[in-house]
Amino acid sequence: xxxxxxxxxxxxxxxxxxxxxxxxxxxxxxxxxxxxxxxxxxxxxxxxxxxxxxxxxxxxxxxxxxxxxxxxxxxxxxxxxxxxxxxxxxxxxxxxxxxxxxxxxxxxxxxxxxxxxxxxxxxxxxxxxxxxxxxxxxxxxxxxxxxxxxxxxxxxxxxxxxxxxxxxxxxxxxxxxxxxxxxxxxxxxxxxxxxxxxxxxxxxxxxxxxxxxxxxxxxxxxxxxxxxxxxxxxxxxxxxxxxxxxxxxxxxxxxxxxxxxxx
Numbered sequence: 273x274x275x276x277x278x279x280x281x282x283x284x285x286x287x288x289x290x291x292x293x294x295x296x297x298x299x300x301x302x303x304x305x306x307x308x309x310x311x312x313x314x315x316x317x318x319x320x321x322x323x324x325x326x327x328x329x330x331x332x333x334x335x336x337x338x339x340x341x342x343x344x345x346x347x348x349x350x351x352x353x354x355x356x357x358x359x360x361x362x363x364x365x366x367x368x369x370x371x372x373x374x375x376x377x378x379x380x381x382x383x384x385x386x387x388x389x390x391x392x393x394x395x396x397x398x399x400x401x402x403x404x405x406x407x408x409x410x411x412x413x414x415x416x417x418x419x420x421x422x423x424x425x426x427x428x429x430x431x432x433x434x435x436x437x438x439x440x441x442x443x444x445x446x447x448x449x450x451x452x453x454x455x456x457x458x459x460x461x462x463x464x465x466x467x468x469x470x471x472x473x474x475x476x477x478x479x480x481x482x483x484x485x486x487x488x489x490x491x492x493x494x495x496x497x498x499x500x501x502x503x504x505x506x507x508x509x510x511x512x513x514x515x516x517x518x519x520x521x522x523x524x525x526x527x528x529x530x531x532x533x534x535x
Contacts, residue, residue, distance in 0.1 A: 329497030
């Protein structure tokens with residue numbers, strides 16, 4: 273079965289977001305309506321990206337989906353199972369790699385396995401396989417400080433995948449990288465995704481990055497964050513460097529800019 277240009281895995285999970293709302297209350301009890309209501313379904317195996325201005329609730333959405341924060345109203349379901357807390361079937365990659373500096377690259381990748389008491393011969397082999405997949409097979413004994421920013425983010429991606437999660441959440445994972453490294457990591461991430469086939473929710477400020485990576489792009493308005501438009505990206509897969517200069521990509525970028533009110 274095919275979807276988005278790649279084979280659908282039986283382990284892929286759809287995400288349904290229904291009437292999701294988040295309201296924060298300050299010490300003075302004044303309410304800050306940060307998010308929603310949101311309603312959207314992310315298809316199984318889809319690479320779905322959210323773009324929007326700073327403070328619109330993108331990261332809040334991701335944290336609620338990850339079970340790290342509670343919604344004020346509404347719900348998120350992964351394959352019809354309501355998210356009520358942290359879930360071992362969800363992998364997360366943050367803007368910074370947040371690797372433990374005293375551990376080796378390989379032991380950083382294995383950390384989620386240790387926490388869940390899943391470290392065994394098979395999972396050790398999986399850890400080494402993931403380092404090969406992200407091009408870091410020769411760096412397993414290195415410390416994070418010996419790696420570039422892009423290499424550290426590759427380690428973070430491997431760590432997020434080591435428990436074979438069914439959903440991968442990525443919160444502006446390349447925002448701190450230079451443009452050249454960022455584009456390289458875009459292509460690397462898509463290559464890894466094509467092999468692992470998780471359902472991905474990707475958050476970015478970059479419209480061009482969103483178009484290059486995604487099956488669909490959701491445009492989020494300013495606070496309170498709501499999805500003002502969802503745009504299909506018809507670019508074929510696999511995505512190539514040449515597509516970055518294509519008329520089709522520029523047209524998608526223009527559609528998203530118009531959704532933000534830019535002309």
